[in-house]
Amino acid sequence: MDFFLNTAATPVTQPAAADEPATRPAVLENKGAAIDSVPAALTLNNGTTVKGNASTTPDKPIRIWDPSIKDYRDVPITLIKSITAVVNWERDEPEWTFKESGSDIKIYTGKTYPARETSYVFVLSNDEKITGDVAAPIYIEGDGKTRTYVLHKRDKGEIGQKLGDLLYVKKIEFGK
Secondary structure, eight states, X not given: OHHHHHHOOOOOOOOOOTTSOSSOOOOOOOOSTTTSOEEEEEEETTSOEEEEEXXXXXXXXXXXXXXXXXXXXXXXXXXXXXXXEEEEEEEEEEEEEXXXXXXXXXXXXXXXXXXXXXXXEEEETTSOEEEEEEOEEEEEEETTEEEEEEEOSEEEOOTTOOGGGSOOEEEEEETO
């Protein structure tokens, strides 16, 4: 122990000057949606259209799984011209439950819920197309409100709900 105490280095930091505060508050910049937002028209599968400024998580691109290269592609929202959903499948799924706690035997409850799997076609500003899976929030700011929509691969509704009730983003056109 004496060895460590005798060979300890002297501190390299200096105390604050007399006229300088010991700590400084961090200055936070507003890196919100206003910086990386794009005018857009978002259309849901029921025909509802929402217009406003679209953005995603600040300082984060939209991450797309591109199966053609078997890797992710990060695309800033400002470089996207449009996003279109492609429904891979949709169906009413049966609800199953375990017969007893700890049992591996499942029984059908007689109830169903809607389920859907989608992928997305991204058209970039240079007309390049990327088709793949994504999980990303899209914020639409307009009419004094900010609405959140999520692009994701799998959708699952509530028990008893119908496929038509399970909303998803069908198309987003940027620059509108």
